[in-house]
Amino acid sequence: GAVVSQHPSWVICKSGTSVKIECRSLDFQATTMFWYRQFPKQSLMLMATSNEGSKATYEQGVEKDKFLINHASLTLSTLTVTSAHPEDSSFYICSANLILLAGGVDTQYFGPGTRLTVL
């Protein structure tokens, strides 16, 4: 259980184009999903919190008009990188919250990540 998928797993695009990344919780419903980016040999940096049916909450310094997040259903959140530039090249990872039955603690389960390369 607690499987999260991401699509695509990797993408190469030209500068100025937009790229959409999908994050799906396959065997559970997630009212909350998170989007991270990770540069080589660095830790995960939270970009935004995606809540089903409402606007995403962005972390300080993350441009909401550049990184569009849509959480249209309880199993799907999308991140669109608009007008991508080479500095947007990174590893993008989503996670979905699942409440563990034991202890009732929310636990984040991660998707396999999407490697974006902008030429």
Add this chain to the structure above:
Amino acid sequence: GQNIDQPTEMTATEGAIVQINCTYQTSGFNGLFWYQQHAGEAPTFLSYNVLDGLEEKGRFSSFLSRSKGYSYLLLKELQMKDSASYLCAVNSGGYNKLIFGAGTRLAVHP
């Protein structure tokens, strides 16, 4: 501010025991999590602690002291496949956001 510290790198021998420490200072606390991440892959959940004490899961154990803002992950009977980064993360409350440490890269040698 929010701060989570863990060693950058550690090395250990196959079959040995290694302890990875994590100290944290966060505005809120709703649990501490350990994740394993192999290069180029997403993190996988290992364990969590909400109350003080030791949680054991097979070869992995995690300890928490909330008063000291301290946790450790203990890996026993190390295997080569345990070579990975280990991320300490704190749930600081509010939408259950996780704040991640920079990760500890563990290299297991024969």
